[in-house]
Amino acid sequence: MHSEVIELYPDSPRRGEELSITYRGLLAQSGADAVWLHYGFDNWQNVSTLEMQRQGNGFKCRINAEGRKMVNFCFKDSADHWDNNNGMNWSCMIR
DSSP: OBOSSEEEESSSOOTTOEEEEEEOSHHHHTTOSOEEEEEEETTTEEEEEEEOEEETTEEEEEEEOOSSSEEEEEEEETTOOEEOTTTTOEEEEOO
16 A cells, blocks of 8 residues: 555555555654554554654554454654544555
C-alpha cells in the first residue's frame, strides 16, 4: 500500500514476515522530532509501541506481522500528539 501518508511493504505480509512501515503524515509534516508506531494485531491485541527512524521527509520502522488476520496501527509524536487516521486507525491484512 502506498499513499501520501503511509507506505507498507509488502502490502499484505505473510504471518511472521517483516513489514516495513513508512509514515509521512501530519506529525511528520508538522516537524515532529520523533514519531512512534503504536500497533497491535487482530483488533488491537498484543499492543506495542516502537520508535521510528527519521528517513527523508518521513519516519520508517519494521515489525513482524505476528497476528492471524491483520496489523492495526497509528502514530504519535514526542509531544503526545496522535495521528489515528481521523479515528479510523490504519490496518493491513496478513496472508
